[in-house]
Amino acid sequence: MKNLYLLFVLLLAGCVPEQKSDTRQVVEVESTVKTKAECEKCPASNYAGPEPDTVFTFSNGKKLLICGYSEILDNRKAYSEFILSECGNDSIVDFWGAVEAYEVEYASDTLQLQKIELLAVGDNRTLVKEKWLTEYFYYKEDILQREKKLNSKIGYSQSQIEQTLQEYEHTQWKTQNGSSEAYTEEKMELANRLMIAAASGSGKAESYFKKFDSDFQPDGAYAEWYQQMADLLAFAKKYRTQE
Numbered sequence: 001m002k003n004l005y006l007l008f009v010l011l012l013a014g015c016v017p018e019q020k021s022d023t024r025q026v027v028e029v030e031s032t033v034k035t036k037a038e039c040e041k042c043p044a045s046n047y048a049g050p051e052p053d054t055v056f057t058f059s060n061g062k063k064l065l066i067c068g069y070s071e072i073l074d075n076r077k078a079y080s081e082f083i084l085s086e087c088g089n090d091s092i093v094d095f096w097g098a099v100e101a102y103e104v105e106y107a108s109d110t111l112q113l114q115k116i117e118l119l120a121v122g123d124n125r126t127l128v129k130e131k132w133l134t135e136y137f138y139y140k141e142d143i144l145q146r147e148k149k150l151n152s153k154i155g156y157s158q159s160q161i162e163q164t165l166q167e168y169e170h171t172q173w174k175t176q177n178g179s180s181e182a183y184t185e186e187k188m189e190l191a192n193r194l195m196i197a198a199a200s201g202s203g204k205a206e207s208y209f210k211k212f213d214s215d216f217q218p219d220g221a222y223a224e225w226y227q228q229m230a231d232l233l234a235f236a237k238k239y240r241t242q243e
Helices: 004-013 158-169 182-197 204-217 221-242
Strands: 055-057 063-073 076-086 092-096 102-107 110-119 126-140 143-150
Touching: 063 158, 076 110, 092 126, 092 204, 110 182, 143 221, 158 182, 158 204, 204 221
Parallel strands: none
Antiparallel strands: 055 063, 063 076, 076 092, 076 102, 102 110, 110 126, 126 143
């Protein structure tokens, strides 16, 4: 069995299977977006160098710059540890960290940053690389607007929720310290399933997900991954209360 945290790390390297989608369009190598030579330098910051990686020009003449790290994966551009800024503005719009991975789509005068996560939504609830949320940037009367939307396709049916709950309830718990690699991988995948079941509206799954931390006591990189899953769940709950 592959090491699950290795899969999590490889998310940034584009080596994890991803769900197929006929509608996803991302910035590709031959994209028509403007190059860095056609705009001013990035604002001074501790997060990125002065040269923009990519510049997006809107119909009102405004330009948004992505400044930071990117690489080409499967003919697509993936961004991590980057800032977004408006051309000619000394302040940044926001910063995204090194452990985050984003694909970009620019269409209909709107810039979309699509956050990619390792989620147990593949066949038989296996881990795959999939879009978790999208951030939208567009202009209204020359004022930059920003919206976040959770991917509505991420979620479990009631039968999938019940299956996940039963897996937790039938587990003979051991802590990570002293557990085999196979046991650790299995339990971290279960944590991911519990997170998605909780994000799908199951209060019991949310309770089990919170108990997972004391049941399994993940350590090191696995503890970091668990915390990132907790952050995803917190965002999903906050987002759905605002719908």
